[in-house]
Amino acid sequence: MALTNIHLPIGIPLDRFIKKKQEDFPFATGELSQLLRDIALASKIVNLEIARSGLSGLEGAFGTQNVQGECQQKLDILANKCFIRALKRGGEVCALISEENEGVIDLGNTQGKYVVAMDPLDGSSNIDVNVSIGTIFSIYRRVSEVGGPVSEADLLQPGTKQVAAGYTLYGSSCMLVYTTGNGVNGFTYEPSLGEFFLSHQNIRIPDNPTYYSVNEGAYRSFGADTKAFIEYCKDRRISARYIGSLVADFHRNLLKGGIYIYPKTAAQPNGKLRLCYECNALAFIAEQAGGAASDGMNRIMEIGPEKYHQRSPFYVGTKAMVNEACGFIDLGMVESATRKMPGER
Numbered sequence: 001m002a003l004t005n006i007h008l009p010i011g012i013p014l015d016r017f018i019k020k021k022q023e024d025f026p027f028a029t030g031e032l033s034q035l036l037r038d039i040a041l042a043s044k045i046v047n048l049e050i051a052r053s054g055l056s057g058l059e060g061a062f063g064t065q066n067v068q069g070e071c072q073q074k075l076d077i078l079a080n081k082c083f084i085r086a087l088k089r090g091g092e093v094c095a096l097i098s099e100e101n102e103g104v105i106d107l108g109n110t111q112g113k114y115v116v117a118m119d120p121l122d123g124s125s126n127i128d129v130n131v132s133i134g135t136i137f138s139i140y141r142r143v144s145e146v147g148g149p150v151s152e153a154d155l156l157q158p159g160t161k162q163v164a165a166g167y168t169l170y171g172s173s174c175m176l177v178y179t180t181g182n183g184v185n186g187f188t189y190e191p192s193l194g195e196f197f198l199s200h201q202n203i204r205i206p207d208n209p210t211y212y213s214v215n216e217g218a219y220r221s222f223g224a225d226t227k228a229f230i231e232y233c234k235d236r237r238i239s240a241r242y243i244g245s246l247v248a249d250f251h252r253n254l255l256k257g258g259i260y261i262y263p264k265t266a267a268q269p270n271g272k273l274r275l276c277y278e279c280n281a282l283a284f285i286a287e288q289a290g291g292a293a294s295d296g297m298n299r300i301m302e303i304g305p306e307k308y309h310q311r312s313p314f315y316v317g318t319k320a321m322v323n324e325a326c327g328f329i330d331l332g333m334v335e336s337a338t339r340k341m342p343g344e345r
């Protein structure tokens with residue numbers, strides 16, 4: 001029986017939901033379930049630190065740069081430490097890659113079956129201004145021998161090999177949204193009980209796009225195809241929304257319908273976002289919710305990563321919109337701003 005047909009009551013605690021879902025896999029041994037709980041635990045701690053960062057002196061820059069030359073914020077560093085510590089102590093993860101670390105973080109858990117790629121804090125430019133930010137994670141089964149050394153191949157797997165992925169959104173409420181390949185579910189954090197509860201069951205992205213999200217401040221550096229697609233969205237009176245936190249922009253479009261775009265530009269020929277710990281996880285969620293994700297030419301999850309921090313242009317959201325955006329790129333037509341959809345008068 002298809003898993004998505006099993007309706008668990010709204011409000012079920014995350015722990016019970018994970019347990020129930022595990023029961024559907026007779027051969028499951030519980031490691032992935034425990035790993036998801038470890039991520040939920042770290043998310044609760046980070047959520048608390050974000051909420052009081054204005055009082056605890058955790059706002060502002062840490063004074064260091066990450067491998068991408070970006071100034072690391074204190075909360076980038078804190079979130080990174082929280083997740084690394086929770087995954088190390090959880091024991092299920094042997095190694096991970098993080099936006100905030102150049103190389104592989106070997107957790108010393110040689111018996112760990114899983115590896116993780118994570119963006120511990122997404123939307124860093126919004127940290128100090130009380131705008132929604134998030135954490136993004138992708139989980140893979142290691143390909144090297146359990147008990148042996150971690151290999152580069154463990155961390156450079158295509159998105160199609162994800163066994164689970166998701167994000168935590170630190171916004172007006174804290175939410176954890178994830179998939180294990182059987183639909184997408186969202187859990188809202190209840191601070192007074194210290195627990196996540198099922199609030200958004202079997203999320204499906206609406207087919208009808210309500211929003212398009214792109215940083216139009218960079219419009220002049222976009223290619224003709226991207227400009228044409230934006231004009232096309234305006235022609236269709238689709239509303240523009242751009243928070244500048246990928247997780248928050250993605251989450252809105254996931255619930256309301258729409259597309260998030262971070263295209264290649266003259267200055268960033270591969271775009272800005274990172275394939276391994278930003279694009280792949282959201283692509284998995286989008287596809288599991290009936291949407292799509294592309295780099296403009298290829299399905300994001302089929303791209304074989306060559307480097308931990310490699311960037312990729314990113315088009316994600318409502319399937320028809322992503323296909324349309326790719327259509328503009330295909331044809332690379334300048335005049336496509338007036339192009340009509342097939343069958344559209």
Ligand SMILES: O=P(O)(O)OC[C@H]1O[C@](O)(COP(=O)(O)O)[C@@H](O)[C@@H]1O
Nearest residue numbers: 119121122123124125215244245246
């Ligand atoms: O300011 P820009 O160029 O629009 O970039 C905003 C994008 O960069 C990001 O902040 C990159 O992520 P990090 O904050 O994790 O580095 C995304 O969250 C966001 O969508």
Ligand SMILES: [Mg+2]
Nearest residue numbers: 119122123278
């Ligand atoms: Mg990010």
Ligand SMILES: [Mg+2]
Nearest residue numbers: 099119121122
């Ligand atoms: Mg980040």
